[in-house]
Structures are given as C-alpha cells and as structure tokens.
Amino acid sequence: MHPPEHEELTFAIGDIHGCFEKLTSLLAACDQICGLRSARFVLVGDYIDRGPQSREVMDFLVGGHGKQDRPFVCLRGNHEEMLLRAADMERTDRDLMNWWGNGGEQTLDSYGIDDPADLPREHLDWIRALPLMKMEHGRIFVHAGLRPDVPLASQSEETCSGSGNPSCRRIMTTGFSLSMAIRRSGPGHLTCEPTG
Template identity: 45%
Template sequence: MSKIYAVGDVHGCLDQLQGLVELCERDAGEGRSKFVFLGDYIDRGPESRGVIEFLMDLQKWSPDEIICLRGNHEELLLGALEGEDAELNWRQNGAKFTLESYQASTPGDIPLRHIDWIRSLPLFHEDGMRFFVHAGVHPDRSLHQQRPRDLLWIREPFLSSNKDFGRLIVHGHTPIFSGVPDQRTNRLNIDTGAVYGRPLTVAVFNTRIAAPVQFFSADPILN
C-alpha cells in the first residue's frame, strides 16, 4: 500500500528534516511512498540553504514523488527581490538567518537556481482525499477558487471553521505551541514549531482513509 508523508514547517532545521526523512524512508521500505513538504523551508532557523539544497537534491531523484509546496516565507523572499519595502518586510520576518546561511548580504546574492526552484513551487497538492497547502483555505470559496494569498497566509476564518471542505485540509503555518499536531474532522495542522525548540512532525497517510494513520516526530521519545 502506498504511503504519503506530509512534513510540517522546517524553517532551516536541517538536522531534524534529514532525520525525519530517513525515518520515513525506513518506514516505507520497498513500498511506494510520496513526500509532501508544506513550505516554509527558510528563515528563523540556522540552515535555510542546507534545507533548500537537501530538498532540491531529493526532488531531483524522484520528481513525481517529492512534492514541495511554497510557504509564505518563500513568498516573502520572492517579494524581497522586487522592491525595498518588500525586502524590509522579509528582513523583519527572520531573513537574517537565511542570508547568513547563504553568506549573502542581499536577497539578490542568493543563487539563481535556488530562486528559480522557489518560483516553481506549487501552492497546493491534492490526492483525492486530502488537500495539502501551506496555510489553509478560505471557507467561503471552493477549493479550486482559492486566492494565492489565502493559501499562503490565512489563519482566520479558516482555523475556527467547521466546514466540510470535501477533502481533509493538511496544513502548517500556524505554530502549535504544545508541539502536538492539531487534528480536526476537516483539517490537520502539523506545524509543531520546529524552529521554536519543538520537534518537526510528519503525518503519515495511506490510500484507504483520509485521516492520518500515524505521526513521526524528530523527537524520538514521541515516536
């Protein structure tokens, strides 16, 4: 049976990411598997460049099975390349750590191949039972009429909505300070705040039911 591994917000936490991917690969064994990374690979944490290079390399070997979505922090970086006000906004949201990881002084110093990869990232992925997205969806619109800004940035009214979206919405973006995934009937938040000293989380899915069948954590005690 195929397994799908959804990975929460990484924010430069390369060691946790590498350890969790290795754990998932061992779990999948010889079976088919797919990874969906929910965005926010950069900013706030120490190894943004390493995270991007790791994901690019992973995707190069299995492009159909490694889905990397864009997060709002990737969007902030792309905006910073366009103007001074947007660059200031990015710098106020953890860009310092990203620039340091690239030994760069401006966003324009980041390698073009990394920028091109970030530009190529889709805003969502769906598999028939689940809709994977960085931030969430607006309850007043159908899944295929969502605005990019909501997919990347929304919190309310999404987080408090009980609406049945026709898919389980699997998202990150809003850190859960308990470090435990927030599982509801209509959505699942797996941003467990890895960059704030808590473990990175993976939700494991199969092709039979929409809900997660298991969680893996970068904290081995929780697995």
C-alpha cells in the first residue's frame, strides 16, 4: 500500500563521504519512490572525506543545484567539524593529523590542494553555518545522536555531530548510509536496509 499522494515524504541521508555518483543515484531512486508526492531531504552530515568526489558533493550542495526540485536541509557532521579544525589557522598538528587520518587526504586530492586552509572560502563558510539539529513534524534529525537524559536545547555539539567522546555517540541514530536499500515497511513508511 502506498502513502496518500498528498503526503509529503522525508528522506534522511547521511554519510555521503565524497561519493557524488552514489548520491545522485540515491536521489534519483528517491525521486522514483516519490512519484507525484512532494518530498524533503534532510542530509545529516559527513559530505566530505574518504570518497574521491568531495569537491563535486560540496559544489552540488553549496551551489544549490539540487534545491530546484528537492528541498534540502543540510546538517553538520563530525567530518565537517574535523575539517573546520584542520582548516583553522590556529590548528594544532593533532587537528590536522586527525582529519587526514579520517579521509581528509581524499578531500584534498578532490580539490587539487595540499592544505585544508586553501579550500574555497565559500565552502568553509557554508560548513560553518550548518546547524547541528533540525526538528520538524515531531521528528529530530542530527548526525550522530542525542542524549535522552539531556533537554534538546542543552544537547552538546559533540553529541549531535559525533565529534566528542565516542561513548556519547549513537544513543539515538538518525542517519542512513548510502549503502542502504529503501524498502516499504507499511502504509506511509519506508525503511532502509543494509545492501551488503
């Protein structure tokens, strides 16, 4: 059974990690599922690092290329946090090595540069402006997790983005990997399942 045609769908997508072709394939699959219904897309962070096309992903998101047909809400994840620390002129060697060790080298390669401080200012400013949390229609979206014992207004940046103590992560998971398949799980509901 399909959701009513007037019902707006929401797709939450996380951990794009520089995989532009996979992102565009996933968006096309979401468009097919939508049919004539409208849809919103909540991208919950980690747009960069690890994959070979971080610049293409960032150009797409910062340039608003997807916004004509797909309203995007973009949130900040831990890889964006690591990049901002590595690109800061007050960075430490640890900040730089931590980012490099988590896929930052692939991001530098995709931009054709050697120093994260040389990334396009427009991209760094866009990342800085990203919110950590989005609340709408009784749902809460973050990159990493929420602490159920802490009021929403008091949630820490480290908990929401996943950039803090690993023991605080994934208390309430909200993102879906690109390696997931979308399946119907009941009237008006879609689930994502691992593809392998």
